[in-house]
Amino acid sequence: MKLIKKIKSPDDLKTLSVEELNSLSEELREIIVERVSINGGHLASNLGTVELTLALQYVFNSPVDKIVWDVGHQSYTHKLITGRYEKFETIRKYKGISGFPKIDESVYDAFGTGHSSTSISAALGIIEARDKKNEAFKVLAVIGDGALTSGLAFEGLNHAGHLKKDLIVVLNDNEMSISKNVGALSAYLNRILTGDLYQRFKKQTKSFLEGIPKFGDQVTKIAQKAEETLKGLFLPGILFEELGINYVGPIDGHDIKLLIETFRNIKNSTEPTLVHVITKKGKGYEFSEKDPCIFHGVGPFEIETGYSVSDKDALSYSQIFGRAITELAANDERVIAISAAMREGTGLECFEKKFPDRFYDVGIAEPHAVTFAAGLAAQGLRPVVAIYSTFLQRGYDEIIHDVCLQNLPVVFAIDRAGIVGEDGPTHQGVFDISYLRNIPNLTVMAPKDDLELKAMLELALKHNGPSAIRYPKGKIQPSTISHQPSAFDIGKAEALKEGSDIALIAIGNAVHPALGAADRLEKEGIKASVINARFIKPIDKELIFSVAKNIKRIITIEENMIAGGFGSAVLEYLNSMDIPDIKIKILGIPDEFVEQGSQAILRKKYGIDEEGIYQTCKAFLSTLTSVH
Numbered sequence: 219m220k221l222i223k224k225i226k227s228p229d230d231l232k233t234l235s236v237e238e239l240n241s242l243s244e245e246l247r248e249i250i251v252e253r254v255s256i257n258g259g260h261l262a263s264n265l266g267t268v269e270l271t272l273a274l275q276y277v278f279n280s281p282v283d284k285i286v287w288d289v290g291h292q293s294y295t296h297k298l299i300t301g302r303y304e305k306f307e308t309i310r311k312y313k314g315i316s317g318f319p320k321i322d323e324s325v326y327d328a329f330g331t332g333h334s335s336t337s338i339s340a341a342l343g344i345i346e347a348r349d350k351k352n353e354a355f356k357v358l359a360v361i362g363d364g365a366l367t368s369g370l371a372f373e374g375l376n377h378a379g380h381l382k383k384d385l386i387v388v389l390n391d392n393e394m395s396i397s398k399n400v401g402a403l404s405a406y407l408n409r410i411l412t413g414d415l416y417q418r419f420k421k422q423t424k425s426f427l428e429g430i431p432k433f434g435d436q437v438t439k440i441a442q443k444a445e446e447t448l449k450g451l452f453l454p455g456i457l458f459e460e461l462g463i464n465y466v467g468p469i470d471g472h473d474i475k476l477l478i479e480t481f482r483n484i485k486n487s488t489e490p491t492l493v494h495v496i497t498k499k500g501k502g503y504e505f506s507e508k509d510p511c512i513f514h515g516v517g518p519f520e521i522e523t524g525y526s527v528s529d530k531d532a533l534s535y536s537q538i539f540g541r542a543i544t545e546l547a548a549n550d551e552r553v554i555a556i557s558a559a560m561r562e563g564t565g566l567e568c569f570e571k572k573f574p575d576r577f578y579d580v581g582i583a584e585p586h587a588v589t590f591a592a593g594l595a596a597q598g599l600r601p602v603v604a605i606y607s608t609f610l611q612r613g614y615d616e617i618i619h620d621v622c623l624q625n626l627p628v629v630f631a632i633d634r635a636g637i638v639g640e641d642g643p644t645h646q647g648v649f650d651i652s653y654l655r656n657i658p659n660l661t662v663m664a665p666k667d668d669l670e671l672k673a674m675l676e677l678a679l680k681h682n683g684p685s686a687i688r689y690p691k692g693k694i695q696p697s698t699i700s701h702q703p704s705a706f707d708i709g710k711a712e713a714l715k716e717g718s719d720i721a722l723i724a725i726g727n728a729v730h731p732a733l734g735a736a737d738r739l740e741k742e743g744i745k746a747s748v749i750n751a752r753f754i755k756p757i758d759k760e761l762i763f764s765v766a767k768n769i770k771r772i773i774t775i776e777e778n779m780i781a782g783g784f785g786s787a788v789l790e791y792l793n794s795m796d797i798p799d800i801k802i803k804i805l806g807i808p809d810e811f812v813e814q815g816s817q818a819i820l821r822k823k824y825g826i827d828e829e830g831i832y833q834t835c836k837a838f839l840s841t842l843t844s845v846h
Contacts, residue, residue, distance in 0.1 A: 242272065260317065263362075266500060277478055284329075284341070290330075302324065364581065369585070375463060384490070464487065466493045477495070543631075554577075554591075585613045600629070623659075629675070650778070661685040661756070670703050677706075711757070711762070717769070720839060721765045739832065
């Protein structure tokens with residue numbers, strides 16, 4: 219019988235020996251690889267934290283003790299051993315369990331995550347609430363080395379050092395290269411520095427020295443300085459010590475016995491403590507060990523070969539963007555590309571390879587990426603900031619204050635705009651139209667296909683002001699690629715199909731489903747006009763006014779929240795024009811967070827696929843006819 223079948227909660231782990239825990243680690247890796255190969259998901263990060271997760275749950279008393287997982291894409295083992303093994307086959311599926319911690323999914327999920335670098339701040343808040351309520355439990359924040367590039371993480375560390383509460387931060391470091399000898403010595407020193415004997419000796423010595431008249435304080439400071447110098451010879455933790463946080467490590471993150479011993483030693487610490495753990499991202503699966511970046515977040519793949527099972531020939535919008543900006547940069551030395559730890563995800567590998575001195579990966583620091591770009595633009599360069607829609611939210615103040623207020627020519631390439639799919643509500647890019655449309659000076663556009671994306675990028679780089687291009691996640695199939703678009707100016711839409719019964723005004727990847735719905739309606743004698751809006755801001759007022767005046771039955775379609783979205787822009791404009799008898803309906807995302815599920819399932823749910831648009835048109839026209 220597999221060990222995992224005996225684990226109904228973390229309490230069951232405590233009955234296992236170290237040897238059994240190691241066997242369980244291998245079982246868990248096999249389960250994770252098998253399921254991710256079918257469902258897709260975050261693989262390399264989860265494979266790297268198996269032993270760490272088991273050790274934490276072995277030593278601490280979850281769910282009474284609170285473990286906050288930063289980002290959360292390393293929490294699959296956590297889910298498997300906290301009563302969700304039987305449901306694990308549904309992970310990231312519609313109505314299944316989430317690929318990230320969710321407080322309404324399990325009592326073991328202490329805090330919902332999905333965006334990076336929030337764990338320390340959240341854990342510190344939980345500690346303060348605990349103390350104000352006179353409760354007693356431990357709180358841990360598990361954060362990766364990449365997440366420490368975010369200013370938010372250091373804001374939390376700074377506050378933790380000030381409050382001096384018993385926060386435990388586990389730094390999961392899968393990038394630092396440490397030789398075996400240094401690692402062994404660090405582990406040895408760690409056992410000494412965290413042991414009860416050493417801690418008692420340290421406190422007793424300090425008390426004794428401070429009791430010496432006149433010289434006590436001075437001698438104590440000398441002793442402390444000597445200790446810091448000794449630790450500084452071997453340990454990379456002086457930064458944390460200076461922030462007022464005790465540093466432990468680095469230790470081997472795959473040695474369960476050592477992890478358990480370390481966590482037991484610091485479990486009852488009364489001061490903030492950081493445990494530095496070294497892990498191997500992708501551990502246990504050959505292909506993810508060789509290329510952990512590719513296997514960080516993957517779709518379904520073949521376990522035996524590591525190859526994706528999706529269409530290998532079709533290009534994604536990200537790849538098309540990467541090729542386009544590289545081509546344009548070859549003719550314009552002012553073009554700079556900026557990524558926030560998403561070089562591969564945003565398709566910028568080819569740009570970096572060809573123009574390494576014009577590419578910047580600033581780490582998980584979206585606000586810095588935006589203001590850094592503003593500084594470049596202020597000096598005459600043409601920076602392009604490529605960030606996922608959901609992560610660009612983190613740089614909102616900088617977009618307004620540092621870029622748009624100064625009318626600087628920064629281009630925002632907004633990847634994963636619209637419904638993203640299985641990653642769920644923390645990653646759906648359905649807010650960017652609403653949070654960008656109201657900013658003065660900013661031009662916002664969305665292409666219907668690959669060729670239009672290239673044309674918009676070229677237009678944006680020539681524009682003497684800030685601009686944003688939003689495009690979706692996913693592959694572009696040959697059937698959706700149109701002819702080369704003729705040159706167009708900012709704010710000019712495109713009439714794709716003439717009709718007199720109803721007008722469909724669509725933006726971005728909603729255009730092709732609108733065309734498909736119009737073709738179906740035409741077979742039933744209903745003539746629908748289809749407009750490719752191209753621009754969210756400024757909208758093509760002349761064309762929209764003409765359509766509204768002549769057709770008067772309008773449906774707008776977008777993959778964004780209805781509130782403040784593209785349809786709202788059309789409605790606001792037409793409301794000001796006082797056109798009699800006009801009827802408008804907006805198709806988009808209602809006032810709710812979009813859960814996980816495939817893009818096809820979610821688009822069907824919200825009626826923004828071809829079938830949904832077709833049915834909405836028929837119902838809309840039927841209602842209007844019955845009213846008259």
